[in-house]
Amino acid sequence: MRIGLGIIAALCCCIVLVSDLDAQRRGDRKKRRNSKGLKVAEMAPEFKLKSLDGKSEFDLAKAKKGKKPIVLIFGSYT
Amino acid sequence: MYQKYKDVAEFRMIYIKEAHAADSNWPMRYAIEKGINQQTNYKDRCTTAKMLMKEKKLTMPMLIDGMDNKVNAAYSALPDRVFLVRTDGRLGVAADRGPWGFKPGLKAVDKWLKEYRETKKEPELSEEALAAAKKKEKTKKK
Numbered sequence: 777m778r779i780g781l782g783i784i785a786a787l788c789c790c791i792v793l794v795s796d797l798d799a800q801r802r803g804d805r806k807k808r809r810n811s812k813g814l815k816v817a818e819m820a821p822e823f824k825l826k827s828l829d830g831k832s833e834f835d836l837a838k839a840k841k842g843k844k845p846i847v848l849i850f851g852s853y854t
Numbered sequence: 855m856y857q858k859y860k861d862v863a864e865f866r867m868i869y870i871k872e873a874h875a876a877d878s879n880w881p882m883r884y885a886i887e888k889g890i891n892q893q894t895n896y897k898d899r900c901t902t903a904k905m906l907m908k909e910k911k912l913t914m915p916m917l918i919d920g921m922d923n924k925v926n927a928a929y930s931a932l933p934d935r936v937f938l939v940r941t942d943g944r945l946g947v948a949a950d951r952g953p954w955g956f957k958p959g960l961k962a963v964d965k966w967l968k969e970y971r972e973t974k975k976e977p978e979l980s981e982e983a984l985a986a987a988k989k990k991e992k993t994k995k996k
Contacts, residue, residue, distance in 0.1 A: 812912065816945050
């Protein structure tokens with residue numbers, strides 16, 4: 777009886793340990809994913825790109841002087 | 855959001871390379887259906903961008919990343935990502951990449967611009983974030 781209880785307790789401990797490790801791993805993965813690239817307060821990398829119609833060029837350095845904050849939304853069709 | 859805040863902020867959508875093109879290892883079903891492959895030239899990228907603008911009825915000014923994908927790389931933006939650049943050139947919002955970061959990013963931008971409109975001042979950067987950014991800049995210079 778005592779041996780049986782001991783085995784159950786040991787199994788419970790193992791389950792708790794494994795789920796803890798798994799949660800930690802998930803947390804680490806999330807941290808790595810979130811820490812990729814730029815962060816708040818860092819300087820925005822400067823760039824120049826053409827508009828879709830090809831008629832104008834957007835220069836971030838010049839646009840900043842316009843005294844308006846700039847929202848950049850990156851994406852594609854897919 | 856563009857319509858809501860275009861009087862207080864500049865908006866630019868930056869069209870970058872396809873994240874889940876039909877010919878990629880992880881294609882989206884609609885990419886296969888519409889035959890959207892990874893573009894191999896700038897003209898094709900513009901054509902797909904125009905298709906997106908038309909289908910989603912987007913009115914926001916759009917820029918096209920070059921075939922060197924330089925801007926995408928500088929901002930680590932793939933598959934999608936939202937940023938807000940303050941007037942001092944620092945990032946006021948730098949959302950996480952991808953679907954887990956996009957909507958929270960838009961929310962953060964909305965919050966930032968709402969405060970900006972109400973107070974006529976840019977929300978301040980936290981001291982910790984600014985210190986960390988300056989430390990990183992110093993390390994880069996060395």
